Amino acid sequence: MEFPIVRSRRLRSGETIRRMVRETRLSPDEFIYPLFAVEGASVKNEISSMPGVYQMSVDNIVEECREVEKLGIPAVILFGIPDHKDGEGSGAYASDGIVQKAVRAVKENTGLYVITDVCLCEYTDHGHCGVIIDGDVDNDSTLELLQKEAVSHAEAGADMVAPSDMMDGRVMAIREALDENGFDGVPIMSYAVKYASGYYGPFREAAESTPAFGDRRSYQMDPANRREALKEAAQDINEGADIIMVKPALAYMDIIREVKDSCDLPVAAYNVSGEYSMIKAASRLGWIDEDRVVMETLTGMKRAGADMIITYFAKQAAMLL
Ligand code: PBG
Ligand code: ZN
Secondary structure, three states: OOOOOOOHHHHHOOHHHHHHHOOOOOOHHHEEEEEEEEOOOOOEEEEOOEEEEEEEEHHHHHHHHHHHHHOOOOEEEEEEEOOOOEOOOHHHHOOOOHHHHHHHHHHHHOOOEEEEEEOOOOOEOOOOOOEEEOOEEEHHHHHHHHHHHHHHHHHHOOOEEEEOOOOOOHHHHHHHHHHHOOOOOOOEEEEEEEEOOHHHHHHHHHHOOOOOOOOOOOOOEOOOOOHHHHHHHHHHHHOOOOEEEEEOOHHHHHHHHHHHHHOOOOEEEEEOHHHHHHHHHHHHOOOOOHHHHHHHHHHHHHHHOOOEEEEOOHHHHHHHO
C-alpha cells in the first residue's frame, strides 16, 4: 500500500497522538549521575570545560546527592581525586581514601545506589590506568591493585563497582577478590567496550588524570573497531560481569545496538564529558536549543539500546521530565 492510502502524518498530527505512538520513553530511573570527590570542606570547584559540573568535597557531595535523590535519579557513580598521587595509585585502595569517605557519607545520608569507578588513573602520579613497568602499563600487576581497590570500595559500602581500566582479565580478578572477601552480592558493571577517545578531554581536567606521557591506546580500544566490541563484551560476560557498558555513547550508537542485540545483560551507555561539553558550548554560543538537544541525545542513546545512561545531564534531564 502506498500514497494516498498511507499517510504517516495522520499519527503526527498532534501531541496527544504522538505521545500514544511514541516508541521510546526516557525516565530518571535509567540515569546515573557522575560526581567528583576531593578532599577538604565546602569545596565546589567548577570544571571550566564542563559548566555545571564540579569537584566537590564530601559535605557538598552529600548535599548534591540529596538533590539527585529528590529528582528521582536512583544512582550516582563516584570518582575520587586524591590530594596525593604516587606510582602505585595507593589512594585508590586506602581505607580513608577520598572515594571511600564519599561512599560512606552518601550511604549514611541518602538512599541512593552508589557505584564507584574502579581505576588507577586518578590516583597515579603518571596518570595512566595501571602500574608502569618498562615504560608501558603492566597488565597483571595492575590486576592486583584493582582487586584491592574494588574490595576497599565494597568495604566502604559501595553497592556496585565499575572497572574502567581496560586491563585484560580484570573482571574475573575483581569478581574473585570480591567473593573471597564476602562481597559476592556486589555486582560489577564493566566498562567492557571502552574506546580510546578524544571525547574524554574535559573529564581529565575534572579528574586531573591526563597521562604524563603517551596515551591510552595500548589498553583502550581503537575507535575503528566494531567486531572487537562484541569480543570484549563476550569476554567480560564470561568473566562474570553483571552489566556491560559502551563508552563513549554518541559516536558509538551502532556499537550500543550491536552489544544490546548480542547479549542478554543490561547495557549501560556513558554519555561522556566531551559530549556534554559540546552541547554546553554550542548552547552558550546560541547555536542550539540546549534542552531540546539534551533530550534528543539521551533518547537516541536509549533508542540505540541503552538500559541505563551515565550522564552529566542527569539532573537537567530529570527536571525536564
Ligand atoms: C578513568 C575514566 C575515564 C572516564 C571514566 N573513567 C577517563 C579515561 O579513561 O581517560 C571518562 C569519562 C568522561 O569522559 O566523562 N579510566
Ligand atoms: Zn583510568
